[in-house]
Amino acid sequence: MTYAPIPGYRYDDPEQAPSPVTAGDLDGLAAATLFTEADVAALKLAGEVLADQTEQILDVWYGFVGSHPHLLAYFSTPEGAPIGDYLAAVRRRFGQWITDTCTRPYDARWLAQQEEIALRHTVAKKNVTDGAPSVPSVPLRYLIAFVVPITATMRPFLAAKGHAQEQVEAMHQAWFKVVTLQVSLWARPYAGAAW
Amino acid sequence: MTYAPIPGYRYDDPEQAPSPVTAGDLDGLAAATLFTEADVAALKLAGEVLADQTEQILDVWYGFVGSHPHLLAYFSTPEGAPIGDYLAAVRRRFGQWITDTCTRPYDARWLAQQEEIALRHTVAKKNVTDGAPSVPSVPLRYLIAFVVPITATMRPFLAAKGHAQEQVEAMHQAWFKVVTLQVSLWARPYAGAAW
Numbered sequence: 001m002t003y004a005p006i007p008g009y010r011y012d013d014p015e016q017a018p019s020p021v022t023a024g025d026l027d028g029l030a031a032a033t034l035f036t037e038a039d040v041a042a043l044k045l046a047g048e049v050l051a052d053q054t055e056q057i058l059d060v061w062y063g064f065v066g067s068h069p070h071l072l073a074y075f076s077t078p079e080g081a082p083i084g085d086y087l088a089a090v091r092r093r094f095g096q097w098i099t100d101t102c103t104r105p106y107d108a109r110w111l112a113q114q115e116e117i118a119l120r121h122t123v124a125k126k127n128v129t130d131g132a133p134s135v136p137s138v139p140l141r142y143l144i145a146f147v148v149p150i151t152a153t154m155r156p157f158l159a160a161k162g163h164a165q166e167q168v169e170a171m172h173q174a175w176f177k178v179v180t181l182q183v184s185l186w187a188r189p190y191a192g193a194a195w
Numbered sequence: 196m197t198y199a200p201i202p203g204y205r206y207d208d209p210e211q212a213p214s215p216v217t218a219g220d221l222d223g224l225a226a227a228t229l230f231t232e233a234d235v236a237a238l239k240l241a242g243e244v245l246a247d248q249t250e251q252i253l254d255v256w257y258g259f260v261g262s263h264p265h266l267l268a269y270f271s272t273p274e275g276a277p278i279g280d281y282l283a284a285v286r287r288r289f290g291q292w293i294t295d296t297c298t299r300p301y302d303a304r305w306l307a308q309q310e311e312i313a314l315r316h317t318v319a320k321k322n323v324t325d326g327a328p329s330v331p332s333v334p335l336r337y338l339i340a341f342v343v344p345i346t347a348t349m350r351p352f353l354a355a356k357g358h359a360q361e362q363v364e365a366m367h368q369a370w371f372k373v374v375t376l377q378v379s380l381w382a383r384p385y386a387g388a389a390w
Binding site (some may be wrong): 025028032033066123141144145149176187188194 | 229342
């Protein structure tokens with residue numbers, strides 16, 4: 001585990017542009033995803049449970065993407081050659097995203113970070129952070145579809161520290177909710193006024 | 196249970212417009228949502244388990260929407276008055292959607308029906324089927340967010356017929372996958388070329 005700065009990770013940069021999404025919008029999404037204070041507590045515990053498992057989780061996720069050419073394509077050149085530096089740079093931020101998802105408060109900075117993540121999947125900002133010679137965007141349909149693998153693969157990691165079945169279930173449900181909520185936020189630049 | 200035709204339900208209408216989504220696109224989404232033949236089998240069983248519970252499921256879902264004014268708004272007039280006829284008309288098709296989700300083959304007609312459902316959430320077609328004087332569209336963010344309640348609330352109904360824990364889990368995971376896959380399809384008209 002390293003504490004060196006992560007290139008392209010700007011969560012704590014006060015210059016990061018604010019999100020157009022309001023606190024009221026977020027409240028509406030939290031209600032729609034059944035997300036409550038109990039989930040915040042369960043995610044805090046999940047953050048402790050997952051802290052030393054980040055690399056193994058990323059191995060699973062990268063293994064999944066790497067085994068499907070139509071998904072690996074978004075980390076590849078337009079000609080289809082995977083870009084190792086790009087995969088590695090995103091991986092470091094993806095690991096930090098797990099931690100942030102479990103531990104960060106749901107404030108304006110959190111919303112700004114979600115908007116930044118959203119834009120980095122679209123033609124507006126994909127590839128820019130890493131100077132990657134990759135395809136111009138990730139289709140929205142795969143952001144949504146990934147709710148499944150990002151949720152389903154998490155359970156054994158949440159269960160790995162010997163917590164009671166009900167605690168594991170609570171952590172897993174909280175994870176499912178907050179991932180779905182974030183994907184809802186990441187869909188914003190794709191849908192414009194219809195978001 | 197009634198077998199009278201459901202107003203506005205056109206699944207079996209050969210005149211229904213084909214979807215712009217291809218079988219290849221669907222295969223890509225199935226892979227991204229971990230959806231396999233085992234899930235098809237689990238959904239078939241789920242269809243049997245849920246067949247006589249549709250009204251109770253809809254009671255839960257309608258109770259959830261009805262208890263949140265910011266969600267009930269999409270079944271209401273622009274001034275905020277819930278439209279009883281519209282709620283009732285959609286409810287009949289929503290019940291049929293549960294059955295269709297568990298039992299229909301994943302063919303061109305299935306894709307056409309997904310596209311029709313998608314459009315009926317957007318400015319292109321919302322309200323038209325029922326002549327409802329409601330707001331013009333459902334924001335994409337709530338379609339995505341609803342993956343959580345539509346998934347989480349289903350488990351007790353899947354468990355209600357005494358199946359083994361592993362069978363209930365398999366049915367629930369299959370339901371989660373196919374709902375997420377369908378929401379991915381329903382996002383298409385919102386995102387255009389970025390879908």
